[in-house]
Amino acid sequence: MSLFKSVKVINSGKAILLSRKNGSQIRYHSTWLRDNSHDPETRDKNNGQRLISISDIPVNTYIESASLDKKGKNITVKFLPKKKQVKFSSSWLEFHAYDKKRNNSKVWIDPDLKTWSKNSLKRIPVINYKKAKSNKKLLLNWLKSLHYYGFAKITGCEKKSGTVIKIAKLFGYVRETNYGKWFNVKSKTNAVNLAYTNLGLQAHTDNPYRDPVPTIQILHCLKSSTKGGDSKVVDGFNAALRLKKESKKCFDLLTKYTSRFEFKGKKNVHLKSCFPMIALSPDKKLTAIHFNNRSIAPIRDIPYNDMLNYYKAYRKFSNIIDDPKMAVTFKLNPGDCFLVDNTRVLHARTPYSSKGSRWLQGCYADKDGLLSTILTKAL
Ligand code: NM2
Ligand code: OGA
Numbered sequence: 001m002s003l004f005k006s007v008k009v010i011n012s013g014k015a016i017l018l019s020r021k022n023g024s025q026i027r028y029h030s031t032w033l034r035d036n037s038h039d040p041e042t043r044d045k046n047n048g049q050r051l052i053s054i055s056d057i058p059v060n061t062y063i064e065s066a067s068l069d070k071k072g073k074n075i076t077v078k079f080l081p082k083k084k085q086v087k088f089s090s091s092w093l094e095f096h097a098y099d100k101k102r103n104n105s106k107v108w109i110d111p112d113l114k115t116w117s118k119n120s121l122k123r124i125p126v127i128n129y130k131k132a133k134s135n136k137k138l139l140l141n142w143l144k145s146l147h148y149y150g151f152a153k154i155t156g157c158e159k160k161s162g163t164v165i166k167i168a169k170l171f172g173y174v175r176e177t178n179y180g181k182w183f184n185v186k187s188k189t190n191a192v193n194l195a196y197t198n199l200g201l202q203a204h205t206d207n208p209y210r211d212p213v214p215t216i217q218i219l220h221c222l223k224s225s226t227k228g229g230d231s232k233v234v235d236g237f238n239a240a241l242r243l244k245k246e247s248k249k250c251f252d253l254l255t256k257y258t259s260r261f262e263f264k265g266k267k268n269v270h271l272k273s274c275f276p277m278i279a280l281s282p283d284k285k286l287t288a289i290h291f292n293n294r295s296i297a298p299i300r301d302i303p304y305n306d307m308l309n310y311y312k313a314y315r316k317f318s319n320i321i322d323d324p325k326m327a328v329t330f331k332l333n334p335g336d337c338f339l340v341d342n343t344r345v346l347h348a349r350t351p352y353s354s355k356g357s358r359w360l361q362g363c364y365a366d367k368d369g370l371l372s373t374i375l376t377k378a379l
């Protein structure tokens with residue numbers, strides 16, 4: 001389908017102006033077009049990577065002429081002073097449009113994501129482990145849900161040690177850390193980490209003291225016969241948006257200043273980091289939550305006059321995170337597993353009794369693998 005009805009060279013060749021059939025218009029700069037040419041001199045035919053660098057594009061690059069073919073499907077652009085003729089497809093140009101209105105002051109989240117709370121997440125995305133292994137379509141949809149909600153479950157997993165690694169391999173690669181390729185979450189004496197006790201854990205993101213943080217966490221249940229030890233997940237992006245609604249001032253403080261996080265292990269492990277609790281990109285996109293009461297180090301990047309306001313904001317955010325209306329709760333039974341986007345979804349557990357046994361295995365993985373698998377369907 002053709003989108004455009006005409007093209008015009010404007011600004012002495014520094015840009016083109018395309019008119020759409022619906023009457024709206026869109027511009028592209030000569031330098032941008034030259035940089036994004038996909039002819040074999042610009043892009044390698046084999047791997048598609050760019051062969052030129054920015055310095056290969058003359059500063060005074062301009063467009064001598066531009067024409068639309070009869071069906072409006074392609075636009076041919078002639079560049080000077082370095083003579084070059086390149087064809088762009090209309091749909092490609094439309095897909096990569098940048099000449100559009102935007103609201104630079106508005107906080108936003110990736111349109112690929114869906115925020116949720118206790119009542120709005122009607123059905124937890126879940127897949128049976130055997131189905132995940134045998135049905136690519138089901139697996140792909142489930143992986144998409146994991147990305148969309150930042151949370152998903154698997155049931156019917158083998159109750160065997162090391163299964164968590166096989167789960168990571170369904171979509172990506174394990175991130176090995178000081179905790180190992182995978183780790184046992186069990187109550188131990190002299191535990192190196194409070195996760196390895198039977199205490200309750202406030203909703204948190206894992207390893208905020210590590211930079212870069214692991215972006216996916218997987219927890220697989222092997223044993224669960226204790227009283228307590230129930231699981232809870234909270235959408236941190238939803239919590240951040242609620243904070244913003246309730247107090248813009250508090251939201252701004254948690255995005256503007258950084259907290260410090262620290263973890264000291266038994267030997268050879270000392271991790272430190274510095275992140276805002278609510279991270280925004282320069283264009284105000286919500287990119288990550290870093291929240292872990294056990295691992296916050298003394299905060300010292302906040303001026304004296306803002307410290308109490310910061311604590312007020314931290315407390316408000318914590319109260320939102322603890323609000324049962326925000327959380328989806330469930331009990332992990334042997335053979336169950338859940339995964340979270342650790343840059344977004346917080347997880348928690350209630351304390352559990354020392355009678356009976358509770359054994360989880362966990363591992364970290366990353367979202368690059370997940371997203372690549374979704375895009376390429378390479379299952
Ligand atoms: N473990 C389970 O980030 C944290 O310290 C939470 C992590 C020890 C790998 C626990
Ligand atoms: C963890 C954790 C939760 C649980 O190991 O990071 O949060 O249910 N564990 O034991």
Ligand code: ZN
Nearest residue numbers: 204205206347
């Ligand atoms: Zn955790």
